[in-house]
Amino acid sequence: MATGVVITGAGIVSAIGVGKDETLRSLLARKSGLPGGEVALSDLQLKRILDIPGEETVARTSLLGMVAVKEALEQAGITGTDDAALISGTTVGGMDITEKHYLEMLEGGRPDYFRHHTCGSSTDRIAGYFGGFAMVTTTSTACSSAANSIIFGANLIRSGRFDVVVAGGSECLTRYHTNGFDSLMILDKEPCRPFDASRAGLNLGEGAGFVVLESESHALARGCRLLGRLEGWGNACDAFHQTASSPDGEGAFLAMSKALEMAGLRPADIDYINAHGTGTVNNDESESKAMSRLFGGCVPPVSSTKSFTGHTTSASGGIETVICLLAMEYGFIPANLGWKEPSEGCITPEAEGRSKVFLQHVLCNSFAFGGNDSSLLISNTRDHE
Amino acid sequence: MNRKVYIRASSQISVQEPLCEEWMEHPKQLSGPSVRCIDPDYKQFFSPMQARRMGLMFKRAMVTSRKVLETSGISCPDAIITGTALGCIGNTESFLDPMCREGESGLSPTAFMQSTHNTIGSMVAIALGCHGYNCTYSQDGVSFESALLDAVMQLETGEAGNALVGAHDEITDNVARLREVIEPEGYPFTEGSVAMMLVSGGRPDDALCEVADVRILSRPDVALEAIKEYGADYVMRNDVTFSLFGRCGPASGLAVHAAANMIAAGRYSSVLVVNESGSNAGLVFLKKV
């Protein structure tokens, strides 16, 4: 019998709040963090909260990650990380420092700034803040990084290598990738409108989302509250194009199917899908096709919370997993803000959201450039009332 | 009961002679602050249309991957898992440099699109039309071990029957210069590519060796203690690894490649590749089949 993987802690920071409480209030009040998508704290303010000297050079990705990991560990009641693993997901790493000091690094006698550049170094910095972990690594699959961190973490537990894994992702806004997405002409100057007929692109956001994954036996022995159960996951490659999703959504379809299969559930068992739903013409259509293929005429309620947080790229899988946990705990479906008109080839999302719903099983999708598609199936630890 | 995991085939392009193992008798001595790969003639592998958008690192990744696929007779692996310390740093610079020097207009979408770390792994998947599991790890010097551990976890349960595991990194003039200043002591900074086909179950006669264990330890004291546990015939540490391959992200992967070949040639019955990288250490324990 495979070891059950449960979630005992969650931490989140994004444009709609620092911490779960503020995030929940924003979701329920339909208060978007767009335009902007920024976390409303400067680097200096983040350092103050974390008790890090202001003059110390720390990548913003690391700072955001520390805030979310801290909240997750505190909720899980874990004080020592010596025996735990930390799996983060990021693509920009310390690029905020690199791009700010690029010329200085190369020509101004400050090569030391390069120490902060890599993805790995940004995760090491997070780990160091907590006094170190038994094992540290970083996934980097663009927009599905955090989801893949969670999958890798779940495998570490299922294989018996670890009892506790902190997994998720962190990404700060940088000029680099803002200009990058702009060069691909997929940014919308207006707030994004996932699945809407007039959708014209995505809005970037930043943040971090981490969960404490634990083996069920270890969590029960500690007597801590279970926030959810990670019952299934799927990772598949669209293998179509570096920046476009296939018309038939093959990667997305396979990822969601694998998650269902692993959980031993049928499509009809899913109560809500937190879609990748970036608001680009291509993603939303491709993802809708994948959902139609899997769910037939009975697609469950769907919403994209990127209409609240913006597309937080590498952090999105972690942030959206935490949002799903909040949705399950407080019995609501987050709104799909900005949606007004159905689009041919697209599903019709829960534009207004829903309250007083019991969500037993939820799918959380993260699809990335290069076709790195991942889907997490999270289940409620309470039974249907 | 976990299935055994084997390295069925392995291929490298590095500062040593590419795509072969003859160099292992008399490896090239490395000197200077940085050394580039010895590349084969890629015209034999790619048409001009295929080669476009493929910088050297992508070409190395494709060629080494193709080699191990051919050797193992697998056309579409169940999983493609990649490790890269610096990612697609060449393309990153191509986008970043004009952005910092000239401003934010007229920047190349191709350079950006191909600068994310997962470009390598997805490029291979697109070329093969492979829809299987696909992931990329970027944890500096233990990126390879991260990819290998992911593969091993899926293979030991049978979730995957085989996995293409690769580690790829390139070096640019800028990165070489920066690293020389930050870390002046030691072997040259280099680049490299290694691809391996891992298979599980049974007792394949044609495997190079068994992957008996892989760990990443982020507390150095624990790592050093762990070495004794294995009782390996030969312990291969960074001083040997770097003398052969220089200091590069895939160094430990290249070391595993060399060790696997040494075991297959009957030189050792087991090898423990120990890789100390900053605050992280990778351990890969290989045994003869």
Added chain:
Amino acid sequence: MEELILELKNRILEALKLEDMTPEDIDSDAPLFKDGLGLDSIDALELMLLLEKNYGIKLKSPAEGKEIFKSVRTMAEYVAANRVK
């Protein structure tokens, strides 16, 4: 026009990193996308950049480029008619 066509071919080879090809390898009237050279949506963006950087022509979206980028000749004709630089 032929001079502009040759100039465009060289710029295309450079922008799209077709290092091992020469202008002689590109048929002036062959389709650039799908068949012919088989370019894709990202290449379309690069061609838009090419027009802006070298000829001062700013297209609003890839959709606008569809007719213009049919072949090297249609590109040259558009550039000749609309160039600012």
